[in-house]
Amino acid sequence: MQPRFIVLTAALLLPTPLFADESPSRSLMALGGEMLRSAEGLQAESVTAIRHGNSLRKTLNQLRVKLRSLPEGEERAALGETIDLFAGEIPRWQQQAASLRERGLSERQRALALLEVGYREIWQPHIRLSGPLQLDGSDSLTSGHNARIRSVHPSKLNMNVVPGDGATPADMSLAVPAASGQNIPGELDLRSFQISRELAVFAHVEPETGNSRVPLNEIHSWKLMLSRLDGEPLGDAEIEIEGHMPGHVHGLPTQPRVTGEVEPGVYRVQGVKFQMTGWWVMTFKVSAGPLDDAVTFNIRL
Known part of the structure; x- marks a missing residue:
């Protein structure tokens, strides 16, 4: 029932089609497509955040190596403060990456739901199967490899x-x-x-x-x-x-x-x-x- 609810909700939010002479079902699919691209953008931002955090970690390790070679003094103290700043930034980038990833996955699921519902409406005369493909229950559950053509390295x-x-x-x-x-x-x-x-x-x-x-x-x-x-x-x-x-x-x-x-x-x-x-x-x-x-x-x- 959830997909149908999504359709009705989206229809209320879209009083007119997104494009001229377009059916509500196609408008749903167009909206789902836009959301899907947005979700991919969030995933790309998540990857960028992870890479930035990894770059900070690499720099942090290099600074710690340098710190061990410095004698006590102002330069060592200043470098220590810089290291503390870098160390504090890494968890923030990690959290941002995780948040972007979760948002992207959530938006992707909503986008796929819209696409599927709009698709079902458009292709209704041809669709008999709504769930996953399943084995015919009348068949015996054999696990024999009786393939006539075998491709094996x-x-x-x-x-x-x-x-x-x-x-x-x-x-x-x-x-x-x-x-x-x-x-x-x-x-x-x-x-x-x-x-x-x-x-x-x-x-x-x-x-x-x-x-x-x-x-x-x-x-x-x-x-x-x-x-x-x-x-x-x-x-x-x-x-x-x-x-x-x-x-x-x-x-x-x-x-x-x-x-x-x-x-x-x-x-x-x-x-x-x-x-x-x-x-x-x-x-x-x-x-x-x-x-x-x-x-x-x-x-x-």
């Missing part, structure tokens, strides 16, 4: 493996033992709505299955929706797809590709298959004219 053949787990079907390209368990981050972002690396594209992805869930060991298709931050569909884009399991030595067993643009900004991705449960990362590299960007989705099956 020779230096990794003996890394992260479970001894003895080395089934080698005839149609596998390499007889490599199955990888061990993953270290999955506790706060992994599993949303099916994501902002791109360069903050130029907002995207949503969902399986084109009857229940919008991900089947295991079954080739299926996805729907990928791309728009600019003002809600304008991103059409005629060239898209490359990469998928892998962090901590494992393999990627997808297939090579998914975009086979068509159903409507402006709505792309059909065919040839998707996951051969085991766990943490998967899917990246869509998007290029359209001068735009060169990428959108990444985390999936936990």
Whole structure:
């Protein structure tokens, strides 16, 4: 219910669209885009503050070395006062950096919430999945590595493996033992709505299955929706797809590709298959004219 509240609140604050002939939903997305850029600015200021604090610490250490070489007297006393001033400034810069970082993260979350709500309103006819991508409950929870195409660097053949787990079907390209368990981050972002690396594209992805869930060991298709931050569909884009399991030595067993643009900004991705449960990362590299960007989705099956 929180996103809906944000929409209503923002609508009251925006009695007229931000841009002429623009719908309230697109105005929300435009506002979210502006807030997102502001959040990135706060993060950049935080990094600058950290660097300044580190520079002060380096200078402080140099001054302390010099202090030890000076005899008692006015010069040593004056340098001691300077050192005290430097020492007092470092915590202030550290606190400022932490404050800027927290403000940036908070504003980023609010911006992403606005973008998602506006995006949902614009793309409502195409969106069936509102939460994260989930495994189809009818599938068995297997963890076998039955990929038909294995991409393994020779230096990794003996890394992260479970001894003895080395089934080698005839149609596998390499007889490599199955990888061990993953270290999955506790706060992994599993949303099916994501902002791109360069903050130029907002995207949503969902399986084109009857229940919008991900089947295991079954080739299926996805729907990928791309728009600019003002809600304008991103059409005629060239898209490359990469998928892998962090901590494992393999990627997808297939090579998914975009086979068509159903409507402006709505792309059909065919040839998707996951051969085991766990943490998967899917990246869509998007290029359209001068735009060169990428959108990444985390999936936990």
